[in-house]
Amino acid sequence: MSESVLVQGAASGGGLPDPLPTGPPPVSRRGRTTSRWRGLALNLLSAVLGIGIWWGFAASGYNLPTPPEVASRFVDLIRAGTLQEDVFASLRRVLIGFALGVAAAVPVGFLMGWYPIARGLLEPWVQFFRTIPPLALIPLTIVLMGIDETPKIFVIFLAAFLACVIATFQGVVSVDRTLINAARVLGAGDLTIFRRVVVPASMPFILVGMRVGLGSSWATLVAAEIIGAQEGLGHRMQNAQLYFDLPTIFVGVISIGVLGLLMDRALLVAERRLTVWQERR
Template structure:
């Protein structure tokens, strides 16, 4: 073997060894399944130990009944519509507001005190005012969810824009880029990881606010069904609602996480 061939093979081996090792997806899936089994086992154990919680078979039976009569599907559709409407409206407003606050100091000085002011007020405390001003239809329910999503996402977007490396911006200016090009080619890509994290936090806040939002004269919805079950001490129905909200929220979060991985593939991660 010649010296050139040896050096080439050695360099290829070093390059291959330098690549980060990724955990096999099968191993991750197995660990996820083990975690779910352990969680269900602990739940079942608490039930058998005499704690006042329904066992998994009782919850599964109740879920089958709610699915059979169409109640669960109607509740899921109602709640999912409210969450998606409030969440998407919140993100649609939070992203441009966050960009304006991060890029223009006067806008930040004018708007940030109000953002911080409303962040200290729980969205649930807005419910009485929302009922008085907006009535008892769908508008106040969506507004409360929108507010929770907006406040979570706008801060993340602001932090993403403010945290852009000034060296990148200065280098773009030296190369002759104007503000529009810098904003589109530097600021938006650099702040996109923060925006996506803010969207995930906003999505969690939207689901967390759902149950309280459906206190407003709702006739359908997972939160409404859980509150009605509370009056009759119907614990299996409450557990069905909790698990359904958790599964839906987890599924939507995984979708955002997948989008984050695809849109920020350039970012170094562990």
């Protein structure tokens, strides 16, 4: 803006002219609430449509149980206490394997992204195991670890670790070098830069990696519970397969999907709280 315009504005008693807006107007709380309710309504509509399509296929002669049949089996399993035991066993395995995987992946990813020597030493092994599906290691884990809980948790751990370590590494190497250089100019040491710049800037990548790792953990669960399991959703589905018990299989599939969805939504809430500074659309 030219100096004459500023002088004219001041001389007219209006002071400096108002600055032009530089971004979209902030969304009001009412607007956010309306958007949230609209999203929930769309989710509910999607669920109803999905159940309707499923019921239509079952009624058309496909070899599928109807929703009422699955609901009846769901109630029977709950009354017998079987479903609760299976859910608890599977949830315990996923949570332990996922937590251990994330706990190992985050520091390894930071080391790979921050220190070139660590990257040169660790990245080939990470990429090597990333090309091997965790399920392909099940025979090896049985031979080395037996058939108790350890091999089941290990393959889930590996699935979560490989997804999260790559996301963490990518988050560290994607940090804007301008921010790091500016912090160094202001006198910050490596520890301060790492804690105040690198970790916050990498947090969105880490949380996305955690969500991907969680999905991989649940995807690995059914195969992991083949290893001598006596309880669990995957074990129950394997037994139901032997007797062509489709309603029980559907109960297991739906239970895994619902549990995975709830855990993913919990991570999504954590992501929004930990990255409030991030611009969103």
